Amino acid sequence: MIAYSSTDIDQLFVREQAAVALGQNCLQEAEYKTILDRYLVNFYSPNLFIRIGLLLLTLIILLFSFGIGVLLFQDASADFFAGLAIFFGLMAFFALEYIVSGKKHFQSGVDDALLWGAAGALFGGISYITRAGDIANCVVIFIISLYGALRFADRLMSLAVFIALLGIVFFACIKPGASVKAFMPFIIMGVSALCYWLVKRLTVLTENHLYINCLTVVTVATMLAFYAGGNYFMVREFSNELFNLQLAPGESIPFGWLFWVFTFIIPAVYLGRGIQQKSSIKIWVGLLLMAAIVFTVRYYHAILSIEICMSLGGILLILIAYGLTRYLKNPKHGFTNSEIGSTNALAKSQIESLVVSSTVDNQPADSGRTNFGGGDFGGGGASGDF
Amino acid sequence: MNQKVFDRLHQEGLISDASFANIKLKQQHPTLSVHWEIKTLLYLGVLLLSSGLGILVYKNIDTIGHQVILLFIALVCGGCFFYCFKKKKAFSLSQVAAPNSLFDYILLLACCTFIIFIGYVQFQYQLFGNRYGLASFFPMVLLFFSAYYFDHLGVLSMAIVNLAGWVGITVTPVSVLTANDFNNSRIIFTGLALGVLLIVLAWATRNRKVKQHFELTYANFGTHILLISCLAAMFHFDSFYLLWFLLLVVLVYCFYNKAMADQSFYFILITTLYAYIGISYVVVELLDKMGGFNLGTLFVLFLYFIISGIGLVVFLMRTNKKIKAV
Numbered sequence: 001m002i003a004y005s006s007t008d009i010d011q012l013f014v015r016e017q018a019a020v021a022l023g024q025n026c027l028q029e030a031e032y033k034t035i036l037d038r039y040l041v042n043f044y045s046p047n048l049f050i051r052i053g054l055l056l057l058t059l060i061i062l063l064f065s066f067g068i069g070v071l072l073f074q075d076a077s078a079d080f081f082a083g084l085a086i087f088f089g090l091m092a093f094f095a096l097e098y099i100v101s102g103k104k105h106f107q108s109g110v111d112d113a114l115l116w117g118a119a120g121a122l123f124g125g126i127s128y129i130t131r132a133g134d135i136a137n138c139v140v141i142f143i144i145s146l147y148g149a150l151r152f153a154d155r156l157m158s159l160a161v162f163i164a165l166l167g168i169v170f171f172a173c174i175k176p177g178a179s180v181k182a183f184m185p186f187i188i189m190g191v192s193a194l195c196y197w198l199v200k201r202l203t204v205l206t207e208n209h210l211y212i213n214c215l216t217v218v219t220v221a222t223m224l225a226f227y228a229g230g231n232y233f234m235v236r237e238f239s240n241e242l243f244n245l246q247l248a249p250g251e252s253i254p255f256g257w258l259f260w261v262f263t264f265i266i267p268a269v270y271l272g273r274g275i276q277q278k279s280s281i282k283i284w285v286g287l288l289l290m291a292a293i294v295f296t297v298r299y300y301h302a303i304l305s306i307e308i309c310m311s312l313g314g315i316l317l318i319l320i321a322y323g324l325t326r327y328l329k330n331p332k333h334g335f336t337n338s339e340i341g342s343t344n345a346l347a348k349s350q351i352e353s354l355v356v357s358s359t360v361d362n363q364p365a366d367s368g369r370t371n372f373g374g375g376d377f378g379g380g381g382a383s384g385d386f
Numbered sequence: 387m388n389q390k391v392f393d394r395l396h397q398e399g400l401i402s403d404a405s406f407a408n409i410k411l412k413q414q415h416p417t418l419s420v421h422w423e424i425k426t427l428l429y430l431g432v433l434l435l436s437s438g439l440g441i442l443v444y445k446n447i448d449t450i451g452h453q454v455i456l457l458f459i460a461l462v463c464g465g466c467f468f469y470c471f472k473k474k475k476a477f478s479l480s481q482v483a484a485p486n487s488l489f490d491y492i493l494l495l496a497c498c499t500f501i502i503f504i505g506y507v508q509f510q511y512q513l514f515g516n517r518y519g520l521a522s523f524f525p526m527v528l529l530f531f532s533a534y535y536f537d538h539l540g541v542l543s544m545a546i547v548n549l550a551g552w553v554g555i556t557v558t559p560v561s562v563l564t565a566n567d568f569n570n571s572r573i574i575f576t577g578l579a580l581g582v583l584l585i586v587l588a589w590a591t592r593n594r595k596v597k598q599h600f601e602l603t604y605a606n607f608g609t610h611i612l613l614i615s616c617l618a619a620m621f622h623f624d625s626f627y628l629l630w631f632l633l634l635v636v637l638v639y640c641f642y643n644k645a646m647a648d649q650s651f652y653f654i655l656i657t658t659l660y661a662y663i664g665i666s667y668v669v670v671e672l673l674d675k676m677g678g679f680n681l682g683t684l685f686v687l688f689l690y691f692i693i694s695g696i697g698l699v700v701f702l703m704r705t706n707k708k709i710k711a712v
Contacts, residue, residue: 021409047651311438313435317428318428321425335420337419337424356541
């Protein structure tokens with residue numbers, strides 16, 4: 001089923017696991033070396049930056065190759081070009097197969113670009129020629145991305161599979177009328193929960209890590225979709241749109257309290273389970289959704305002005321972090337504040353410094369000849385008109 | 387860690403019994419590191435607090451409350467700097483690790499609040515009058531001082547952004563292309579000069595052995611600013627664009643050799659991409675000169691992109707191999 005050589009992926013997995021064990025000081029350096037010597041990988045997988053470069057260049061090549069086709073038949077009809085796109089997509093899939101089996105590329109940038117380019121062209125062409133509607137579009141995406149995910153174990157494709165599935169369910173439920181539409185939040189939540197359970201079973205079942213990264217991505221997506229299905233903001237604004245409720249500001253929806261409960265409970269449950277199970281994914285999703293709670297509440301209830309909110313929130317976060325640091329001075333309950341298996345600390349601090357320079361609002365009051373920083377939070381002096 | 391993998395490795399005799407027992411123990415009692423989670427919380431906290439205070443003080447100008455807010459900002463700033471001076475390890479010209487995991491963020495908060503404080507005082511009381519340059523000069527000096535004295539890469543990049551702001555351009559990674567008007571020759575020359583200055587600083591940082599780990603930050607900002615300005619000059623002064631192209635080629639050649647010597651994939655990628663943009667611009671210009679754009683030239687242009695793309699793919703793959711072989 002999978003295009004890449006599965007023995008090579010196996011070997012790669014063993015090497016990665018050995019690296020993890022080495023990082024946790026469970027393995028001697030010499031043992032690690034012998035494992036690396038024994039488990040060789042034949043893939044061509046260049047450095048991350050080279051991968052980015054190869055990805056960009058392959059996309060450029062694909063784009064202009066299609067452009068040449070368009071130039072050749074410049075007077076043809078739109079349907080013809082859609083057909084050309086389908087043909088082009090199929091060719092790209094063939095090229096991808098060749099690159100993967102012949103040239104042993106594995107996450108080299110070339111295979112990523114070919115896969116996305118092929119899938120995009122194929123979808124665009126089919127969708128245009130068949131004049132597909134909402135559901136049909138989602139079905140086409142679902143089929144193409146399922147193929148891409150299964151054959152090439154691509155994370156983005158797996159995400160597309162899940163989103164397309166949600167889309168199919170969503171549009172299918174709009175059609176029959178109000179009686180089904182009313183249950184939309186629960187349907188979305190149900191489908192997400194089902195997918196979560198399924199993915200979890202798959203992770204345990206297969207035990208083969210060929211798709212482990214894909215499954216992780218889908219897990220996160222199902223958790224987010226489950227929350228979005230029950231979040232008060234999403235439910236209120238969507239039902240306003242779908243049922244044409246024309247709610248006045250401040251007006252609530254039927255069973256609004258239930259969705260407020262979901263809005264607050266779900267992130268807490270994620271975070272709690274994450275801490276209980278020591279799952280960093282759940283902890284991260286939980287933390288992210290904590291922010292979603294704040295935004296949802298603030299959208300409907302202007303409790304405090306935004307700047308007070310930010311300041312108090314900032315103080316609170318610093319205090320929490322301070323408390324956790326103190327609490328975890330010595331590892332407790334299986335949690336530690338020290339880095340495990342850290343490689344290349346300098347690279348990490350470099351990235352961190354770039355994040356700082358692009359998010360901290362850092363330009364002082366000036367003559368107005370420059371703009372004021374580039375951060376998401378336009379802070380001190382950001383009015384820019386003085 | 388996957389138990390089956392280690393079972394297999396143990397059976398194959400690649401792992402000693404002691405290590406295997408160790409791994410089993412770790413598996414039964416796993417330890418989760420929340421290092422980056424706590425760091426992220428701290429960073430978000432600092433970001434929110436300093437941005438919140440920044441807005442707060444500007445929104446409350448001309449009310450009684452604003453002096454209280456100002457006092458609060460000053461207290462936060464002073465308190466944080468006091469903490470840093472008290473806790474810091476002895477200064478050294480080489481890298482100094484932070485005394486604890488909070489230190490870096492406290493320093494960041496100190497620097498952010500200082501900038502807000504100076505900005506506000508200038509705005510309200512015209513501390514520096516119309517000499518706006520001074521108002522950004524002082525924070526810049528403080529930032530550079532803090533970066534070196536407390537050894538903080540984040541503050542160093544803030545300082546560099548401030549330095550660029552002081553000479554009149556925006557260099558934050560997100561907005562360097564959107565916020566600057568590169569059709570202005572003054573901006574272009576400022577950018578060129580600033581880029582050269584930063585490259586020289588990067589060079590001096592390494593050669594004089596002053597905080598050698600700062601080199602990458604200087605070189606990163608410097609390379610981008612210099613090459614972007616050079617490309618902008620090519621586009622702007624289009625009657626001499628070949629001259630600027632020549633400069634670009636020389637610069638790219640130097641940067642590429644440096645990147646190869648350092649085995650830096652990152653710098654190889656960015657110099658390659660900047661060079662590619664420059665070369666493609668020259669090709670487009672030449673085709674334009676040869677008789678404008680018609681079907682024939684478009685064909686040639688598209689073919690150029692396909693062939694050059696394939697060429698560069700091969701080039702990058704070879705370079706990757708060359709570095710890995712070293």
